[in-house]
Amino acid sequence: MDLTSGIVARPSRLADGRELIYYDDADTSLPPERSIDARTLDPRPPTATMRQDVLTGEWVSIAAARQNRAFLPPAELDPLAPQTPTNPSEVPSDYDVAVFENRSPSFGPRIGTEFSLEDLDRIGLGRSLPSIGRCEVVCFSPEHEGSFGSQTESRARTVIEAWADRTAALSALPGIQQVFPFENRGEAIGVTLLHPHGQIYAYPYVTPRTQRLVESIEKFAGSNPGQSLFESILESERASDRVVLSGKHWTAFVPFAARWPVEVHMLPHRHVPDFAATNDEERDELASLYLTLLRGIDKLYDTPTPYIAAWHQAPVNVARDDIRLMLQVTSPRRAESKLKYLAGSEAAMGAWIGDVLPEATAAFIREGISTL
């Protein structure tokens, strides 16, 4: 499938039936043909169960099959590298960007409309539901090591195209309520594969964080009739001394109430609920700006900075006119060799203590970017 950007999507299947989609760079040097997955694989695991925590109303997916996942495998056993005769990896062919269904997913493989948002919202003792949904792995490169920031601009553009394409596809699956592309980077935050990759979770519920956002939007509208929360945030942050990077279509800033020693949010200037709604011009600029941002963050210390890069998107069925696509990059690193840990107040009470003035964080990150 030719996408407008010159990037080509090539849908395929793994031996156990999982979807695999290759996305070829606009300037790819790969031939169009791809190998078949010749492995013999066990059947996919059954769909996990999620249980309601009555103290919060939240649903906790119990995915015990994940306990034994690979821990920092060497290059010759990299499960995300292209297959070789001695490495029966998850990707049969050489590739630019490859997206496939996670073998031991937290949500799925089952999908379907077995329950509604109203069902999820009720509070009752002992309630379980199937963890329907989809978890996908997004390989940014066939190389063994790296991260989003180490890719070329053409490759970054391909990953953005894949995020947009997968967001549209996953949003159309029955029962999916929210689609979340993210990248975890660094052993310090628990990453178990060095291969440059991210993930996409397609949830059967509106995530707790987004539920809080919906409530905030309602409260904000009550006291600021006619104003959009996201438009107001963008205006207010752009007028602050916390902007770290901006272009024609996007602005990145340390938020007024940052929680982490390194925290950057990025918003598009136009209201778009998710990646699928961005246009080519926005995607082109994002490829360049996002690389600059992540590379600047890697200049803060002598070694690469661990981070979570979370692309918050509007839910599939609610609040799409109010919630704007937003990147949130956070790192617990508070010095060359010190991390911020979530102790009692944050972990148990959700009551956050920031260690750094957000304006100081912004100056620090601008300095990192200026050395590129």
Added chain:
Amino acid sequence: MDLTSGIVARPSRLADGRELIYYDDADTSLPPERSIDARTLDPRPPTATMRQDVLTGEWVSIAAARQNRAFLPPAELDPLAPQTPTNPSEVPSDYDVAVFENRSPSFGPRIGTEFSLEDLDRIGLGRSLPSIGRCEVVCFSPEHEGSFGSQTESRARTVIEAWADRTAALSALPGIQQVFPFENRGEAIGVTLLHPHGQIYAYPYVTPRTQRLVESIEKFAGSNPGQSLFESILESERASDRVVLSGKHWTAFVPFAARWPVEVHMLPHRHVPDFAATNDEERDELASLYLTLLRGIDKLYDTPTPYIAAWHQAPVNVARDDIRLMLQVTSPRRAESKLKYLAGSEAAMGAWIGDVLPEATAAFIREGISTL
């Protein structure tokens, strides 16, 4: 001040005016006289500012003074040990249990009713308020190393008495909305002092976690008129195979929807909103049961298990008939040398994936307790 338990509270002050209260065990061998704090100390830091995160409505306290706190000091420089001629620690005299105001607190030192719960609840751009409140350190023992679980039963009883006494005192301070006693244990979760100690935070707001609980209670009452959520939880858990320990007044269990590889909740059988409302008999039994629980958790692996022990209490001014005192012990340890990290889904979206079946966790902890 003689407490009914035979424990004696001896209020005092540190050189910079901070409150210090000694709690002497019922069977103490200490003389009643305590030394004066003869140090010359800098004035206390100004009260930090908290900023509203408009995406969640939550207030983030920015306490930059905490960045340079001591990191694992040796015994001869232990700031929580009794003072010696060469160690100008925070506690002038020998002691059994000592509670004092944190020198670089996340909340306080200022207190006062400068804003209301309604003020906090509004959503607006660029809102700041003073981080009024109080943070206290609770030393469980004069020894350099250990945790709550390594104390004698008499000492454990004294700490419980101190929690009850401080909960009452802190709840009576102007502007305090919630009082939270907790213990962080283990370097793996960021603990920077080996000295057996906990903390008490007195917040100027109802914590985000407790706000969720208030909402859950309202929803539960809507569909289960006349039933108490906590009474229902207790009944349901006591009838399950997730109970790990129980007595006449308390039951400890792995909750139905546990999030962490090790997670135990403990509830009193009678409705009490906080420690201050427990009676002597409940406190006596708790001293014994809580020691058993923590010692059992330390038997799970060859080395002590890092944990957060969080005593959730009802807010000072709301929901006191509905919210019951509850212990939540959580550990990220999922194997001898593996931790669960909060990656993209949990950290960014609040969407939890559990790695272990709660019933299996309960059996594992019961086994640990049985070896005591």
